Amino acid sequence: MTRTHPSWLGGEDQVHLHLLRRARDFIDGVVNSSPARVALLVFALVVLVFTVLLSLPASSSSGEFTPLHDALFTAVSAVCVVGLTVVSTAAHWSFFGQLVILIGIFVGGLGTLTLASLLALVVSKRLGVRGKLLAQSALNNATRLGEVGTLLRIVITTSVAVEVVLALALIPRFIILGEPFWLAVWHGIFYSISAFNNAGFTPHSDGLVPYETDLWILMPIMVGVFVGSLGFPVILILVQFRHHIQKWSLHTKLTINVSLILLVAGAVLWGGMEWSNSNTVGGLSVSDKIIHSVFASINTRSGGFNLVDQNQMEPTTMLLTDALMFAGGGSASTAGGIKVTTIAVMFLAILAEARGDSDVSVYGRKIPQGAMRVAISVIFMGATMVLVGTGLIVWISGVELNRVLFEVISAFATCGLSTNLSAELPPEGKYVLSALMFAGRLGTITLASALALRQRSTLYHYPEERPIIG
Numbered sequence: 001m002t003r004t005h006p007s008w009l010g011g012e013d014q015v016h017l018h019l020l021r022r023a024r025d026f027i028d029g030v031v032n033s034s035p036a037r038v039a040l041l042v043f044a045l046v047v048l049v050f051t052v053l054l055s056l057p058a059s060s061s062s063g064e065f066t067p068l069h070d071a072l073f074t075a076v077s078a079v080c081v082v083g084l085t086v087v088s089t090a091a092h093w094s095f096f097g098q099l100v101i102l103i104g105i106f107v108g109g110l111g112t113l114t115l116a117s118l119l120a121l122v123v124s125k126r127l128g129v130r131g132k133l134l135a136q137s138a139l140n141n142a143t144r145l146g147e148v149g150t151l152l153r154i155v156i157t158t159s160v161a162v163e164v165v166l167a168l169a170l171i172p173r174f175i176i177l178g179e180p181f182w183l184a185v186w187h188g189i190f191y192s193i194s195a196f197n198n199a200g201f202t203p204h205s206d207g208l209v210p211y212e213t214d215l216w217i218l219m220p221i222m223v224g225v226f227v228g229s230l231g232f233p234v235i236l237i238l239v240q241f242r243h244h245i246q247k248w249s250l251h252t253k254l255t256i257n258v259s260l261i262l263l264v265a266g267a268v269l270w271g272g273m274e275w276s277n278s279n280t281v282g283g284l285s286v287s288d289k290i291i292h293s294v295f296a297s298i299n300t301r302s303g304g305f306n307l308v309d310q311n312q313m314e315p316t317t318m319l320l321t322d323a324l325m326f327a328g329g330g331s332a333s334t335a336g337g338i339k340v341t342t343i344a345v346m347f348l349a350i351l352a353e354a355r356g357d358s359d360v361s362v363y364g365r366k367i368p369q370g371a372m373r374v375a376i377s378v379i380f381m382g383a384t385m386v387l388v389g390t391g392l393i394v395w396i397s398g399v400e401l402n403r404v405l406f407e408v409i410s411a412f413a414t415c416g417l418s419t420n421l422s423a424e425l426p427p428e429g430k431y432v433l434s435a436l437m438f439a440g441r442l443g444t445i446t447l448a449s450a451l452a453l454r455q456r457s458t459l460y461h462y463p464e465e466r467p468i469i470g
Contacts, residue, residue: 039442040442043079043438043441043442044438046079046107046108047072047075047076047079047080047438050075050078050079050100050104051068051071051072051075051076052071053075053100054066054071054074054075054093054097054100054101055068055071058094058096058097059071059093059094059096059097059100060092060093060094060097061091061092061093061094061097062092063094066087066092067427069086069427069430069431070086070087070430072430072431072434073086073422073430073431073433073434074086074087074101075104076434076437076438077201077416077434077437078100078101078102078104078105078108078199078201079104079105079107079108079441080108080414080437080438080440080441081105081108081109081197081198081199081334081414081441082199082200082304082336082410082411082414082415082416082437082440082441083194083199083200083201083304083305083414083415083416083417084304084407084410084411084416084418084422084433084437085201085418085422085423086422086423086425086430087423088205089101089201089202089203090202090203090204090205091205098190098203101201102189102190102193102194102201105193105194105197105199105201106193106197108197108199108441109159109193109196109197109198109199109228109334110155110156110159154236154239155232155236158232158235158236158239159196162196162224162227162228163189163192163193163196163224164192165192166188166191166192166195166196166220166221166223166224167185167188167189167191167192168188169216169220170187170188170191170192170217170220170221171184171185171187171188171189173214173216173217174187174188186203187203187204190202190203191203191217191220191221192220192224195220195221195224195225195228195303195305196224196225196227196228196334197228197334198225198228198229198302198303198304198329198333198334198335198336198414199304199334199416200299200303200304200305200415200416200417201304201416202305207305207306208221208305208306208307209307209308212288212291212292212307213284213288213291215291218291218295221303221305222294222295222298222299225298225299225302225303225305226259226263226298228329228333228334228335229259229301229302229303229328229329229330229333229334229335230255230256230259230329230330230333231255231329231330231331231332231333231335232332232333233249233251233252233330233331233332234251234252234255234256234330234333237249237252238252250362250363250365251331251341253363254340254341254344254345254362255330255331255340255341257344258340258341258343258344259329259330259340262297262301262324262327262340263294263297263298264297265297266296266297266300266301266320266324267290267293267294267296267297268293269320270293270296270297270300270317270320270321271289271290271292271293273313273314273316273317273320274289274292274293274308274313274314274317275289277312277313277314277317279308279309279312279313280292280308280309280312280313281293281308292307292308295307296308296321297324299417300321300324300325300415300417301324301325301327301328301329301335301337301415302325302328302329302334302335302336302337302413302414302415302416303415303416304410304415304416304417305416306417310406310417310418310419311403311419311420315402318402318406321406321417322405322406322409325337325409325410325413325415325417326338326382326386326409326412326413327339327340327343328340328413328414328415335414336412336413336414336415336440336441337382337413337414337415337440338378338379338382338413339378342375342378342379344362345360345367345371345372345375346372346375346376346379348360348361348362348367349367349372349375360372382412385412385436385439385440386405386408386409386412389408389411389412389432389433389435389436390404390405390408392429392432393407393408393421393425393429393432393433396425396426396428396429396432397421397424397425397426397429399421399424403419403421404421406419406421407419407421407422407433408433408436411433411436411437411440412436412437412439412440413440414437414440414441
């Protein structure tokens with residue numbers, strides 16, 4: 001049966017229509033065969049667009065072109081919601097440049113793939129299979145395919161609602177502190193979007209240091225960072241079931257429990273290590289030390305905001321920060337790292353092995369072997385990227401290992417805390433960190449599936465033989 005074109009179309013129009021259909025069918029085929037690979041391409045294109053915008057003279061306060069390596073680094077850092085900077089956000093960029101960065105944070109926080117699905121929803125008035133596959137890939141298969149259309153609308157609504165509340169909490173404080181009204185509005189909006197998306201960018205030249213004891217500013221930012229780090233699947237479960245814990249999914253229970261454990265443990269350890277350090281919090285009151293400790297514990301896992309100079313921390317505190325940054329936040333969230341559910345699954349597997357249990361289970365649910373294999377893959381790939389990135393930066397810069405490791409983990413885990421090494425690196429070093437930020441934001445699982453040529457199905461099994469381990 002042949003497909004006919006409307007008779008009122010001319011020959012040239014029919015050719016154009018045919019080409020459009022061929023292009024549409026080609027895109028459908030590519031997306032359906034590998035959504036993650038399309039994710040990689042879409043994300044790269046978005047970064048390229050923001051790099052071009054930040055390179056323009058209008059984006060810099062001096063009215064001059066920004067060098068490619070600085071524009072690319074900032075674009076990747078914004079779109080990947082990292083927060084690392086090589087130039088001062090307040091001093092180097094004009095209002096237009098800061099607006100571009102803020103839009104990049106917003107787009108990156110929602111996820112470029114989610115945004116693409118929303119565009120498909122607007123164009124077709126309904127979310128087709130192509131958009132659903134894209135969105136499902138972006139949300140790490142957190143929901144069934146048929147639920148993605150509704151999920152995306154909730155994601156957008158929830159994100160904007162949280163950011164509006166945070167902005168309304170911050171704006172009055174900036175006005176009280178003497179800032180002009182519209183400048184206070186701008187700063188409130190900037191911090192709210194940056195906090196909820198775990199970006200760590202600040203529009204002030206001194207960052208949050210001048211407000212290190214001001215809970216009116218620090219509390220909304222801490223709440224925004226923590227909520228954003230939980231992930232959309234967890235937020236949606238909390239909105240739907242609230243305090244009815246028995247109705248929570250296993251993913252939600254693991255994410256919240258591990259996040260709270262890391263928050264408390266991180267605050268206690270960070271405070272204990274820095275309690276007497278006169279270069280950080282040693283001279284503050286007990287209450288202010290506690291505030292700093294909690295703030296550091298929340299932001300170390302992905303937020304990227306800081307109240308103290310990272311170079312002045314104790315070596316043990318820097319090591320603790322490395323570990324917390326590598327751990328990261330929740331899956332399908334604005335946070336980075338290997339994710340807290342990965343840590344939970346591996347801990348439960350070790351616990352089951354120590355007990356001699358054949359199954360790995362928690363909260364009355366058995367965790368499948370496939371989930372444990374994925375967890376191992378995520379940890380291994382994350383550690384490999386950090387190792388390779390650290391070696392390259394040490395070779396390029398010759399800087400001591402502890403500063404390089406700190407900066408590399410911060411880039412890969414999309415955290416944004418810095419010892420200012422990023423700004424000191426030559427262009428090739430900035431390109432390496434840009435690649436790490438890009439890989440970290442996409443996630444090791446998505447990156448691996450995007451680069452994989454195919455998936456093989458096993459038609460037979462070899463005889464089992466257990467090697468000696470340990």
